[in-house]
Amino acid sequence: MSADSPSPPFEDPAFFRQAVELGLDVVLLLNGEGRIVYENPAIERLLGYPVEQRLQMSAFDLMHPDDMPAVREALGRVVSGAVDALTMEVRFQHRDGDWRHIEAATRPWVRGGETFVLVNVRDVTDRHRSTQALARSNELLGKMLRSSRNIVSLTRAANGEFVEVNDEWLRVSGYRRDEVIGRTADELGIWGDAPNRERLLRDIRAGGGRLRDYEIRTYPRAGAVEFVINVETLDLDGEPHILMTGTDVTESRKVEAQLRQAQKMEALGHLTGGVAHDFNNLLSVVMGNAELLRDASGDERLVRLAETIIEAADRGAALTAQLLAFSRRQTLAPSAVGLEDVVSAMMPLLQSTLPPSFRVEVEHAAAWPALVDRSQLENALLNLVLNARDAMPDGGRVVIGTGGVQVAPDTHRTLDVAPGDYAFLAVTDSGTGMPEEIRARAFDPFFTTKAPGRGTGLGLSMVYGFVRQSGGDVTIGDGPGGGTVVTLYLPRASDTGDDGAGDAEAEPTGGPETIVVLEDEPAILEVVRRMLADLGYRVLTAADEAALEQVLAGEEAVDLLISDVMLTGSRRGPEIVRAAQTGRPGMAALLISGFPADGAGDAAGRDLPAPILAKPFTRQALAREVRAALRRRRRPAAS
Ligand SMILES: Nc1ncnc2c1ncn2[C@@H]1O[C@H](COP(=O)(O)OP(=O)(O)OP(=O)(O)O)[C@@H](O)[C@H]1O
Ligand SMILES: [Mg+2]
Structure with missing residues (x-):
């Protein structure tokens, strides 16, 4: 006091x-x-x-x-x-x-x-209230950490020892809590090699103890995981700790890559399809005129020159057909095809294509037939076997397997197809295998690792386009012995079975009928007109829809309308044909196109108002199709 x-x-x-x-x-x-x-x-x-x-x-x-x-x-x-x-x-x-x-x-x-x-x-x-508040916020924090879909870890900055990790961290990494707490990421091998870890530590230091949306790959027990992480440094009881939160982006990165690949294939398809379309038009002119030249000329030398031109145009047409196959715009004739049948029918050809140092084995599992164009499938199989051969320079074993799979309507699929039943055809080799960077480009047109002149790089492109157009998918995987397995998944044919159309061979002769040709490309119009005139038909021409209406309104009875599919600045050929045919039951129709399968929007080429003839075509092919169309017209309309 x-x-x-x-x-x-x-x-x-x-x-x-x-x-x-x-x-x-x-x-x-x-x-x-x-x-x-x-x-x-x-x-x-x-x-x-x-x-x-x-x-x-x-x-x-x-x-x-x-x-x-x-x-x-x-x-x-x-x-x-x-x-x-x-x-x-x-x-x-x-x-x-x-x-x-x-x-x-x-x-x-x-x-x-x-x-x-x-x-x-x-x-x-x-005091009581603050204790309660603390307990509440502890409980909340605990629940947030436990229920979070992000990983969270707390480590001592000094030695990297884990102090705490949340359940998601354990789930993603595949460890138990007691295996983690008190140990370091290095001891667990989570950072993979030292450079990966050192890069992270350096960047944390450079960021002043913080990192924002930082991408890193880790290697926990459960397998490689891509993370986007955030890092904070904080003081706990006077000691610096590192708080790391992160999101597993492995799956979304994969999906993004798939999407990029799909977009690339789509763009390439448009490009090659456009090129092929224009070339087909040019080749039509070249081929048609060369044929006219050949037939009109009595001079042996000129005939031979014309034939050389025709041959070159044929080779060009084969190339554009491959490009069209890739861009999913070839004409397909799907029917119910047993894959086992296709394989056994192809065996003699495959055996004779491969040198004796190769062995071809076949493994069939019971499966349903596929709805697919048989000759294109044979072509695809040949391409895959040739690739297998090229991947095994010293010979080896090629296994051709068939079977069936069901694609369930779940959310996550490796195949980009509609749910349902699929037949598959797999070609496995024990060759060099395909590294990731080659695999990513293998379907690209003109992508080849082969020496100049040894490969065009169109083999897998064609296979891809054909299978996609058929409603299936192609995968490239690792073969058991380090080689490659390429698998084609093809939609199952319905049990009622859709048979391929019977192909009646028609004689390449003309007749007295009247034919109207609608084509906006003057050079092609002229070639077709002359081909038909040479065959003996009466030919009228129209360069656009208005001109066609005029011709059809005229006196003459028209027996056949030939129309291009893609017409600049107007409706497409199939619609014009449909409209022109109403009220004219006697008029047959034929479509011509540089994109043969592009008519009505149906990828497989069904539901067109008329058969379709792919450009470029020879006079013989035109004659045959015209005859067939005229014959169909004479058949009774209804039954
Ligand atoms: N079975 C395989 N094993 C290893 N690599 C392959 C295999 N199949 C294809 N490839 C790789 O993919 C590339 C593209 O194949 P693709 O069939 O499209 O063209 P290509 O075989 O090179 O030429 P083309 O088939 O037109 O003659 C090949 O050059 C090769 O590098
Ligand atoms: Mg090939």
């Missing part, structure tokens, strides 16, 4: 009285039944009642009912002398209705043979 009274005046009872009355804690005295005998003024701040009112009360009056039994028992023990001092927490209701948490220290006080209980009480409501 003050300087001139160095020791407290213990002899003066007034001192104690004042000290108690002044106290911020509540001091009270209870009798054995819990009645309040004395209470200091601090009670008014604690519970809102003045001392005078409290002296009418028992200690139990404002007490939470749940706390009463424990307090009663404790009081009994203090009064009976079983314990000397006791501390406990009890809830009381404030005058305003609020529950206050108080901490009470008690001690017996004997006076005149009666035992009282001396109590010191302190309000601990705020």
Whole structure:
């Protein structure tokens, strides 16, 4: 206290009285039944009642009912002398209705043979609330971490030891918690090689202990995982720790790559398709005129020159046919085809193509027939076997397998096909195999690793385009002995079976019929007109839809309408044909196109109003198709 009274005046009872009355804690005295005998003024701040009112009360009056039994028992023990001092927490209701948490220290006080209980009480409501808030936020944080689909780890910055990881971290990595805590990522081999880990640590340092959306590949027990991570450095108990959160992007990166590949193939398809289309038109002119030249000329030398031109145009046509196959625009004649049949029918050819150092084996699993163009499938099989041969310069084993798979309608598929049944044809070799960068480009047209003159790089492109156009998919995988397995998945043919159209050979002669040709390319129009005129037909021409209407409105009965499919600035050929044929049951039709399968939008070339003849064509092919069309016209219309 003050300087001139160095020791407290213990002899003066007034001192104690004042000290108690002044106290911020509540001091009270209870009798054995819990009645309040004395209470200091601090009670008014604690519970809102003045001392005078409290002296009418028992200690139990404002007490939470749940706390009463424990307090009663404790009081009994203090009064009976079983314990000397006791501390406990009890809830009381404030005058305003609020529950206050108080901490009470008690001690017996004997006076005149009666035992009282001396109590010191302190309000601990705020402490209580913050403890509760802390527990709540701990629980929330724990739940957030546990339920998070992000991985979270906490490591000591000094040595990289894991302090905590969440369940997602364990799920993705394939470890148990006890295998991780206290160990380091290095011990677990998670960063793969040292450079990967050092790059990460360097970048964390360069980022001042932070990283944002950082891509890294890790190698936990469960296999390589691509992550996008975020890193924070924080102090926990004075020690720097690294908090890492991350998202597994392995799957989405794969899907993105697939999408990029699909878009690339789509773009390449458009490009090659466009080139092939234009070349077919040019080749039509070259071939047609060369044929006219050959037939008109009596000069042996000129005939030979014309034949050379025709041969070259034929080779050009074969090339554009390959490009069209890739761009999924070739004419396909799908029918129910047993893959086993195709393989056994091809065996003699395959055996004779391969040198004796090769062995071809066949593995068939019972399967359903595929709905596919048989001759294109044979072509594809030959291409795959030739690739297998080229991948095994010293000879080896080629296994041709067939079977069936069901593609379920679930969300995640490796095959880009509609759900359903598929027949497959797989060619496996034990050759060099295909590294990732070759595999990514193997279907590209003109992509080849072979020496100039040894490969055009169109083999797999054709296979790809043909299978995609047929409603299937192609995969390239690793063969068992390090080689390659290429698998074609083809849609199952329905059980009712759709047979290929019978191809009646027509004689390439003309007739007296009248034919209208609609073609917007003047050079082609002229070639076709002359071919038909040479065959003996009466030929009318139209360069656009309006001209065609005029011709058809004229006197003459038209027997056949030949129309180009793609006409600049007008409807497409099939629509014009449909319109022109209504009301003219006697008029046959034939479509010609540089995109043979492009007519009605049906990828497989069905549902066209007329058969389609691919450009470029020879006069013989034209004659045959024209005859066939005219013959169909004469058949009775309905049955
Ligand atoms: N079975 C295989 N094993 C290893 N690599 C292959 C295999 N099949 C294809 N490839 C690779 O893919 C490339 C493209 O194949 P593709 O069949 O399209 O063309 P190509 O065989 O080179 O030429 P083309 O088939 O036109 O004569 C090949 O050059 C080769 O590098
Ligand atoms: Mg090839």
